[in-house]
Amino acid sequence: MSEGLPALDLGVLLVYLLGVTVWGAWLGRGQTGGRDYFLGNRDLPWWAVMLSVVATETSTLTFLSIPGISYLGTLAFLQVTFGYLFGRVVVAGVLLPSYHRGELTTAYELLERRFGVGTRRLTSVIFMITRLLADSVRLFATAIPLALLTGWSYPVAVAVIGLLTVIYTYFGGIRAVVWVDVAQMLLYLFGAVVAAVVLQSVVAGGWSQIFATAGAAGKLQVFDLSLDLGVAYTLPAGLLGGAFLSMGSHGADQLTVQRLLTCRSLRDSQRALVGSGVLVIVQFAIFLVVGLGLWAFYQGRAFDASDEIFARFIVDELPAGLTGLLVAGVLAAAMSSLSSSINALASASAYDLWAPLAGARDDDAGILRAGRVFTLVWSVLLVGGALVFLRIGEGAAAVEVALGVSSMVYGGLLGAFALALFSERADARSVAVGIVVGIGFVTWIWATRRSALAWPWFVLVGTLLATATGWLLGGRRGRPTD
Known part of the structure; x- marks a missing residue:
């Protein structure tokens, strides 16, 4: 480890950290209630929400882990992002109209209108546990x-x-989260471009030689048509598994749904969501290509952990000033994801748990006060969770650990939303059992390793099980009208 930061790098890092903290707190001035604190009065521009969605979901794991994946393998991870885009198109056409109908405050309020407050609480708690685990890794x-x-x-x-x-x-609420996300995404993408420029100069022959060497080694492969369910990065796993993962993360997870509810209209929410899918493909491609450059620079040298490869390049190879800039980019990615999680968790806690129990659904000022308390509570829990995950598994990329944790849960949640929208048989009891079966079976697969099923298939399997179980165990009382 380094003994300390050079003065220039330290200055760049401190200016960023202090500047973004003060600016974010200032953005929250004048807030009077929960609607403003958690939903930005539903008045945020779609393009800012789009950038915020991308910044939140990719975070530091994109900056560090994705280059490590292509360093050790190929560009095949990109297949998952094609499924991401398809899944968002489905959510934009099916779920978003339901969220905007009736001015919902959280994703799980939709389930309450169909199955009752118990289902809303159950799914919200599952979301909270999932975010705590996955974002602690991040x-x-x-x-x-x-x-x-x-x-x-x-x-x-x-x-x-x-x-x-x-x-x-704490001070800025969702407005600070979204606008700081915009700045942070631009910063860490700029950091990736800086790394690419430096690699051009430090690798003999530059990028033309990098691509030639990578091609000869078979590392430029994008598509794998294998039908082996145990292989994570194949075209079927990417299109189907990636689509269901994206439907779960962007249709059944408050982390993303909350942002989409801040848009001015349904059309704006749809533009933000589908546009984020296109940007994610571009962003993943950039970081995977950076990984190829690192592979050429280090000549395929082995590292203790794949997540340290890009970090080591930043620390050891960049000139003074640029090192501080790229570390600021890493922190930008991290802070955008963490702030989004904290605000979404506080929102779900205030609206889904506290307000119904306290009889304060219409107390906007009270929800703001409760939300700020929950902001502090979840901040402590996320930091504590990160310390627990100090050892995330030998040789595992953090991005795969976080995606695996989320994938175990999203199927059960997505199945509940499918039943709410399309089933007349399902009721609160059958939905709860379906959620437990969907999540439980996939978790059993992951924990026991008795199946070779790769993680991109987890959401699809969990969704099918949850939906089938809820439908089979449901009654025939008919579907309520809105």
Whole structure:
């Protein structure tokens, strides 16, 4: 580890950290209620929401883990993003109209209108547990480059990121989250471009030689038509598995749905969602290509963990000033994801749990006060969770760990929404059992390793099981009207 930051890098990093924290807190001035704090008064421009969605879902794991995946393998991970786009198109056409009908405050309010408040609470709690686990991994992954660069321990690095993020999230609410996300996404994409430019100069022959060498080694492969369900990155797994994963993460997860509800209209929400799918493909392609450049630069050298490859390049190979800029980019990605999680978790806690129990559904000011308390609570839990995940598995990329955790759960949640929209038989009891069966079976597969099923298939399997179970166990009382 480094003994300390050069003065120029330290200055770049501190200016960014302090500037974004103060700006984010300032954006929250004048808030009077939960509608503004959590939904931005439904008045945010679609393009800002689109960039915020991309910044939130890709986070530091894109910056660090995706280059490591292509370093060790090929460009085949890109197949998953094609499914991501298809899944968003489905959500835009099927779920978003239901969310905008009736001015919903969280994704799970839709389930309450169909199955009752118990189902809303159950699905909201599942969302909370999933986000806590997955985003704890993301937060820890971010501490890697900061620890490498500064010589701090991982716990100290996690605490610094968490403290600064919670300040602007607490005061700024969703407006701060979205607008800071916009700036942070532009910063870390700029960091990727900087890395690509540096690789052009440090690898003999530049990018033409990188692509030639990678092609000869078979690393430019994008499509794998294999039907082996145990292989994660194939075209069938990418299109089907990626689509269902995207439907779960962008249609049944409050983290993304909350942003889409801040748009001014249904059409704006649809534009933000589908546009984010296109941007994600471009962004993943950029980081996968950076991984090929790193492979050529290090000549395929082995590393202890794939997530450290890009971090090591940033620390050891970039000139003063640029190192600080790219580390600021890493922190930008991390803080955007963390702030989004904190605000979404606080929103679900205030609207789905606290307000119904306290009889305060219409108390907008009370929801704001409760939301800020939940913001602090979830911040502490996420930082604590990151410390628990200090060891995320030998040789595993953090992005795959986080996606695997989410994939175990999204199927059960997505099945509940499918039953709400399309089944006349399902009721609260059958939906609850379906959720448990869908999540339980996929978790059993993952925990016991008794099946070779790769993680991109988890959401599809969980959705089918949850939907089938809920339909079979349901009654025939008919579907309520809105």
